Amino acid sequence: MASRWSGLAIVGLWLASFAGCSGESTSGNHTGGTSHSGGATQTAGKSQAGKGGGHAGSGGTAAAHGGSAGHAIAESGAGGEETAGRGGSDRGGRSAGGQSAAGQSAAGQSAAGRGGELTVGGASGGPVVGGSAGSAGTIATGGAGGTGGVPFGWGCRAIAYRDGVCDCGCGIADVDCADGDIDHCERCNAEGACNGAECPGHIDPDNTARCEPAPLGWSCSNRYYDDGESCDCGCGIKDPDCKDDKATSCDACQDFGACSHGPCPSSIAADDNSTCFVPKGWLCGFDYGDGSCDCGCGVVDIDCASEKADACEYCPSLGCAPYGCSDAIVPDDNAVCTKAPPGWTCAARLYRDGTGCDCGCGFPDPDCKSQDVSACDRCNDPYSCSGQACPGIIDADNNAFCSQPPPPADWKCQYYYWLSDRQCSCGCGAPDPDCRGTTTDFCDNCPICGPSNCPMQISPTDVSQCKPAPAGWTCDSTHYLDGICDCGCGLVDPDCEFDTSRYCYSCPVEGCSAGYCSRIVPHDTSQCTFEIPSTWTCPRNFYSDGLCDCGCGAVDRDCASADVGHCAVCNNEGSCSTTSCPGTISPTDSSTCSP
Secondary structure (H helix, E strand, C coil): HHHHHHHHHHHHHHHHHHHHHCCCCCCCCCCCCCCCCCCCCCCCCHHHHHHHHCCCCCCCEEEEEECCCCEEEECCCCCCCCCCCCCCCCCCEEECCCCCCCCCCCCCCCCCCCEECCCCCCCCCCCCCCCCCCCCCCCCCCCCCCCCEECCCCCHHHHHCCCCEEEECCCCCCCCCCCCCHHCCCCCCCCCCCCCCCCCCEEEEEEEEEEEECCCCCCCHHCCCCCCCCCCCCCCCCCCCCCCCCCCCCCCCCCCCCCCCCCCCCCCCCEEEECCCCCCCCCCHHHHHCCCECCCCCCCCCCCCCCCCHHHHHHCCCCCCCCCCCCEECCCCEEEEEECCCCCCCHHCCCCCCCCCCCCCCCCCCCCCCHHHHHHCCCCCCCCCCCCCCCCCCCCCCCEEECCCCCCCCCCCCHHHCCCCCCCCCCCCCCCCCCCCCCHHHCCCCCCCCHHCCCEEEECCCCCCCCCCCCCCCCCHCCCCCCEEEECCCCCCCCCCCCCHHHHCEEECCCCCCCCHHHEEECEEEEEECCCCCCCCCCCCCCCCCCCCCCCCCCCCCCCCCCCHHHHEECCCCCCCCCCCCCCECCCCCCCCCC
């Protein structure tokens, strides 16, 4: 018997589906078929739902009141989701769209509802959305389907277009409006409109499809400004809907564009509800006043019911407990942690040890009364960013970190060796503030004074300078014992493993070679095959470089003779001639110029 009734049920569902294609609709959920004209009339008790165009979505799900015979489930235009028309005031369902512009509306208690709402335009609908209103029906008969469409740019709900009410502020002029006169606006705050107040609200008198902009500085939606409904706060300027400037007047504190992010009062400033207030010392960004009790953030969150750890709901990653609140939060002060956080760079035992405010350690010490540098007791703990005693280079407003002034003019090392690398760089021409002492024992690296022999090449009396090279060394002192075999410097560099030019790695320009290792004596790396005349005034590396340079105080070895006719370049830097050859060079002495 059960299988028989199951079979009858399946047949019944098949017949109901077939009936849908013939223009008649039964109650209940239904899958729409192809495009149809309006359905046949039906007696009260089974509200007739007209069919939307095209291949509709799933059947309607909302109940519609029929006639006196009782309630019945009605399809809302083959795929509807809304209640079928009630008393002519409610709309028909949404159709999934198709070839006809809209279907019939379900019958209501008095007049029929409006036509179905297309979500996708069909062949006859074009690039439009929605349908026009259906005609009125009787108590038992569904209204006729609409045929119109919603133009691109319409910002309000599709059902509001061509519904017999003049809607304004929807981005596109409503065909229900006789003209663009603001006095004809009947509804100015439809869902999706740019205005939230009753007509005329902030509708632009010259273009009733749009709104006048909110005052400059308003950061929230234009719709919320002076909408007559709620006091919107944190939007940059005061909402006229607020009775005063107090945060206690706020109705909405987390509008899109507001500075606050939680239920009122959130982080709204107590005496200026247009702005937010986050207490100094708060570490966790937008989490203050977001509706949940955030802990380990340096200051007790306004959302917390108490200062106790058991009030905590969340521990943000920017706070002292980025891995979770469990066992990390102080039981009686949920703003701080029981142990040093991961960002703490100084000795862990110094965090919240009660002995003084430790600064420059990468995270605020709870022992500090404030985050100003004036609160610091110690500024040069090991691994603090400041190597000097307070105030050192501690940031004036955030004593967990250091400021970074530019290096002085006499700093010779690369910029990244200056400050805040927590390394004492010696021999750089100026003292490194990262150095915690003035002797070579504190040197961590020697970027230019023999890095491989640091600190042996640092001056014992001034760690900012390199140790002077021995007498007779003609190159810069920084090249002596720097780990590189430097040649042509008057003395053999101890870095040269063998006294042969084949092992020369560097030939400093200030040495006898003027930068050319080919000039080094093969079996004496301290000397060159020739000397550059002491009277030579042009760049040293121009001497014997393959070009005959003239007017340089000495005849260049590249010149075949002292005759000006052999000169290749006459106006080098340091030459007595300022013009190209022959310039003012002496015809018979290419080292000088004619009077």
